[in-house]
Amino acid sequence: MSFPVVSVTTLHQHEGQTVTVRGWLYNSAGKGRILFVQLRDGTGIVQCVANRDEVGEGLFSELKHLGQESSLIVTGLVRADTRSKLGFELQMITAEVVSAATGYPITPKEHGPAFLHDHRHLWLRSRRPHAILTIRHLLVRAIRNYLDERGFILMDSPIFTPNACEGTSTLFATDYFGNPAFLSQSGQLYQEAGALAFGKTYCFGPTFRAEKSATRRHLTEFWMVEPEIAWATLDDIMDLTEDFLVEVTAYVLKHGRAHLEELDRDISVLERVQKPFPRMSYDEACVKMAELGVPVEPEDDFGSPQETVLTQQYDRPILVHRYPTAIKAFYMKADPARPERALGVDVLAPEGYGEIIGGGQREDNINVLLRKIDEHKLPIESFQWYLDLRRYGSVPHGGFGLGVERLVTWLCGIHHVRESVPFPRTLDRLTP
Ligand code: 4AD
Ligand code: MG
8 A cells, every 4th residue: 555755844734644654764762662863855854653562572662673764664653742843753563774884984973074075975964064954945036036027037147157256266167179268257248238228138148257265255166146237337336235134134034934944054144134234435444344353455356354344343244345457357337437446346245255246337448458468468269259349339338246145144143154055166176
């Protein structure tokens, strides 16, 4: 006789019924004639209670000696269990061991991060990665919903590109049939073509940077969502980053609260992600940081200790705009009122998490752009297509890039960005 195969998260719909759950042995503990088998099916963990007299001596003994992460199929009666978090347990009727495992390397004891990352392909089964990656999944959905509902067209940017978008020091170069090509650092330049074709577009894909320093914020492969809008000014882009972050955070809170609680995240921090976000210019931020005892060298970028101290003064993300033109990418439009400042914005997350978004208004004047390409020592030939966007109907436009892993890291309140991605790629890690 066969019974409906159900997942752990739907057990509440089957109280009093006999069902089958397929999964993996998470843990087991015995007491005389009773064995408690924690069965993990990917959606949750249910306790299955095996009574020796009911399941028979042979099966009882097999289950008792079964190793962690053995796969098995359990059929049992769904009973309410007020002591468990799930609220239900399975009174086992029978079970079938599909594949017995021995020596599963990740045990309930504490393991160091290097060991866990070496076993990432297995570690994914544990509660913490499960919660973090579910939050990532929810965030990706929230981002897509947000942009799709507001008329942005998804227009994927290529991964192979001849263009250095974000400077030449972090390029991964590859051979493209005898010609040099780079793995994309950002899909932005192609979105500018998209915005002039469709009005509003976005890309959402992997981006690559040969980051040579090992920090808790840097990956060499990370996912970026990059909306781009024709006719947009810096103010429009700042408003968009704010509205976007409020909405996607609210979505993740609404749908992912249990996972955030699993991670012991302080939910109140996320509940405070409401408009308006504090806004300040680079120059105002520098004055503040000097007062706080972490002065910035004149015209220099902020270091992470400075960003940390600055963001700790606020209870929500902050927008810092108009950084020195000299330290920003070639495509940023200079402020007409003050050309040594660029019409760009960075969004910095609170609690010391630092930059999660970079964006702004793009240079739309072809002559200025030609000069900037030259100053940045970029090869003009490979930018001819990009210059066409200024030759044929140039308009003010802008956009931003959000690093998904940075936002997941902050939403989850975890220490290191590498835990926010299924298989992290960093300076010292290409495996698994
Ligand atoms: O500030 P960035 O370099 O901006 C751009 O790439 C623009 N072209 C985006 C645009 O306007 N369309 O990068 C944007 C974001 C950063 O704020 C950060 O969240 C993330 O990408 N990021 C990284 N995340 C993880 N590891 C790295 N090495 C990252 N570098 C940037
Ligand atoms: Mg940046």
